Amino acid sequence: MAEEYPHKIALVGLGTIGLSMLAMHLRRPDTTITVYDPRPDYESQIRDTLPSLLPQSQTKSQSGSESNQIDTLISTSRLKLATSLASALHNATIVQEQSPEVTASKQALWKEISKLTGPDTHLWSSSSGIPASVQSATCDDADRVAERLLVAHPFNPPHVMPLVEVVPGPRTKVGRVGFVREYFGGIPGPGTCPGTGAGAGTEVEGGHYRAITLNKEIPGFVGNRLAFALLREACYLVGEGIVSAKDLDSIVTASLGPRWAGSGVFESYHAGGGEGGIGAFLQKLAPTIQDVWGKLGQVDIEGEQGWKDLVVGQTEEAYGDYTPERRKKKEEMLGEVVEMQKKKWAEL
Numbered sequence: 001m002a003e004e005y006p007h008k009i010a011l012v013g014l015g016t017i018g019l020s021m022l023a024m025h026l027r028r029p030d031t032t033i034t035v036y037d038p039r040p041d042y043e044s045q046i047r048d049t050l051p052s053l054l055p056q057s058q059t060k061s062q063s064g065s066e067s068n069q070i071d072t073l074i075s076t077s078r079l080k081l082a083t084s085l086a087s088a089l090h091n092a093t094i095v096q097e098q099s100p101e102v103t104a105s106k107q108a109l110w111k112e113i114s115k116l117t118g119p120d121t122h123l124w125s126s127s128s129g130i131p132a133s134v135q136s137a138t139c140d141d142a143d144r145v146a147e148r149l150l151v152a153h154p155f156n157p158p159h160v161m162p163l164v165e166v167v168p169g170p171r172t173k174v175g176r177v178g179f180v181r182e183y184f185g186g187i188p189g190p191g192t193c194p195g196t197g198a199g200a201g202t203e204v205e206g207g208h209y210r211a212i213t214l215n216k217e218i219p220g221f222v223g224n225r226l227a228f229a230l231l232r233e234a235c236y237l238v239g240e241g242i243v244s245a246k247d248l249d250s251i252v253t254a255s256l257g258p259r260w261a262g263s264g265v266f267e268s269y270h271a272g273g274g275e276g277g278i279g280a281f282l283q284k285l286a287p288t289i290q291d292v293w294g295k296l297g298q299v300d301i302e303g304e305q306g307w308k309d310l311v312v313g314q315t316e317e318a319y320g321d322y323t324p325e326r327r328k329k330k331e332e333m334l335g336e337v338v339e340m341q342k343k344k345w346a347e348l
């Protein structure tokens, strides 16, 4: 008989990303999730935050209250709250960490996890930019751990955003990459209620997540290198007084944002190049592109801080405190964009 829950995930680190990941994993009915965080108040954090990350219909109707919903997930063994790392890892088939983005911290954590898990356990890091080969480097049996460890980098919020940037290390076994792609490919969208007790054999409708695998490790991977290149130029332009932070955001949301929701960087310029496509585009625009490339801003996070005072001051003035209501509204907008993409996916 097929095992009731073939996937037993240990989620280690329940902060911003960990909580969103929890909401995402709960959408696979063939998966149980055990969570652990050294923060003593993490259970109250789950009870306060998780319901808002789940479909509202599920939160209010079936369980009657948000608290009951968490209790239902616990009583049906879909969700377990561990009080130690060792107990969280017991029988785990997958370990996914969302601990702080600090190399030494992640290395120490994997060193501990690798001693508490078997050779078959899949090891995933949610890191924004620390390669798997760096994270496993200090493990006692580093080579064996490196064969199992990979980065499955999400974009915030993972329970909505479709990208999973899969970044294997040079020693990561190919089968581990195939597994993570298949696992995320089988997770349904954010409108799907957490399966309760459906167990193995339940038809798992996927089609929400897009796992993109990098061919080689590079710090920051691809998504964040692109995002941080744009961020650097944006900070430079505000620091130089060329544009305000709010107007720069409007320039992005009124042009590049909508464009890139339907066509990526290269497809957009391929379309913009006319008959000759991107080749013609690059040739026609070469002088301007080269001139701009040679004059892109140079700001450094540790360097002169004048630009940073302007960026922070203007952003706080424009948006104030980022309230839960605003966050929820933006998340709903993001969800609608992603659902539109999925409807048009075949054409993307």
Ligand SMILES: NC(=O)C1=CN([C@@H]2O[C@H](COP(=O)(O)OP(=O)(O)OC[C@H]3O[C@@H](n4cnc5c(N)ncnc54)[C@H](O)[C@@H]3O)[C@@H](O)[C@H]2O)C=CC1
Pocket: 012, 013, 014, 015, 016, 017, 018, 036, 037, 038, 039, 097, 098, 099, 100, 101, 102, 105, 109, 126, 127, 128, 129, 153, 154, 155, 156
């Ligand atoms: N915040 C974001 O937008 C994104 C973050 N990430 C990555 O996810 C990871 C977590 O980031 P956030 O959730 O933003 O951080 P966070 O600071 O919100 O949460 C980190 C959690 O880890 C816990 N923690 C601390 N030491 C730990 C340990 N030794 N073992 C287990 N848990 C520990 C903390 O108590 C905290 O709850 C980082 O690697 C980050 O780069 C990835 C994509 C997006």
Ligand SMILES: O=C(O)[C@@H](O)C(=O)[C@H](O)[C@@H](O)CO
Pocket: 127, 128, 154, 155, 156, 157, 223, 224, 227
């Ligand atoms: O932008 C995102 O959601 C991700 O690419 C990230 O990794 C985070 O923004 C990260 O850069 C900050 O923790």
